[in-house]
Amino acid sequence: ETGVTQTPRHLVMGMTNKKSLKCEQHLGHNAMYWYKQSAKKPLELMFVYSLEERVENNSVPSRFSPECPNSSHLFLHLHTLQPEDSALYLCASSQDYQAEAFFGQGTRLTVV
Amino acid sequence: KQEVTQIPAALSVPEGENLVLNCSFTDSAIYNLQWFRQDPGKGLTSLLLIQSSQREQTSGRLNASLDKSSGRSTLYIAASQPGDSATYLCAVHPNSGTYKYIFGTGTRLKVLA
Numbered sequence: 001e002t003g004v005t006q007t008p009r010h011l012v013m014g015m016t017n018k019k020s021l022k023c024e025q026h027l028g029h030n031a032m033y034w035y036k037q038s039a040k041k042p043l044e045l046m047f048v049y050s051l052e053e054r055v056e057n058n059s060v061p062s063r064f065s066p067e068c069p070n071s072s073h074l075f076l077h078l079h080t081l082q083p084e085d086s087a088l089y090l091c092a093s094s095q096d097y098q099a100e101a102f103f104g105q106g107t108r109l110t111v112v
Numbered sequence: 113k114q115e116v117t118q119i120p121a122a123l124s125v126p127e128g129e130n131l132v133l134n135c136s137f138t139d140s141a142i143y144n145l146q147w148f149r150q151d152p153g154k155g156l157t158s159l160l161l162i163q164s165s166q167r168e169q170t171s172g173r174l175n176a177s178l179d180k181s182s183g184r185s186t187l188y189i190a191a192s193q194p195g196d197s198a199t200y201l202c203a204v205h206p207n208s209g210t211y212k213y214i215f216g217t218g219t220r221l222k223v224l225a
Binding site for chain 1: 116210211216217
């Protein structure tokens with residue numbers, strides 16, 4: 001168990017649906033991240049929150065909307081996605097921006 | 113722009129062999145470098161973190177080295193086992209106050225019994 005828990009593990013959604021991914025970390029870390037992993041491509045950083053404040057946003061389409069209600073929880077709200085958004089979405093946490101990162105098991109998202 | 117490359121992309125070795133995985137990066141201004149393991153369809157498991165001031169880190173059968181000036185890191189796996197089969201990723205953390213890790217595309221390792 002890595003201390004970072006993601007739910008659900010698998011999600012299939014239509015292009016008109018709205019769904020949310022959830023991440024919870026039990027490590028007492030201050031920073032939380034969303035990454036996207038597509039086949040044959042390096043992990044892409046989507047968003048970073050530090051102490052519940054968004055500190056990085058890497059040109060992610062507005063159909064992805066993050067939310068960090070407290071330092072232990074991070075959500076990724078999804079709406080009107082495209083098939084090319086199908087990927088493994090990974091949550092991570094670290095104590096601060098220079099520290100070791102710990103990842104969750106990911107959510108496998110399929111957009112149909 | 114920092115780029116991270118891992119060669120080879122895939123590797124098959126017989127059980128018991130010692131092996132080296134390579135990671136290279138284009139900008140030596142890094143704060144640290146982290147090696148991860150990823151099993152198919154799963155998340156990343158942290159293996160080793162090397163700070164820029166360090167030359168190597170060891171954990172069990174794993175040893176990671178860092179040569180910052182030449183932009184290279186290696187992950188040495190001793191006495192490989194079938195359970196070591198996974199994709200190994202390296203990521204560098206730029207020394208610029210950013211939260212962003214830059215990842216390579218990984219080396220897919222298969223250890224044959």
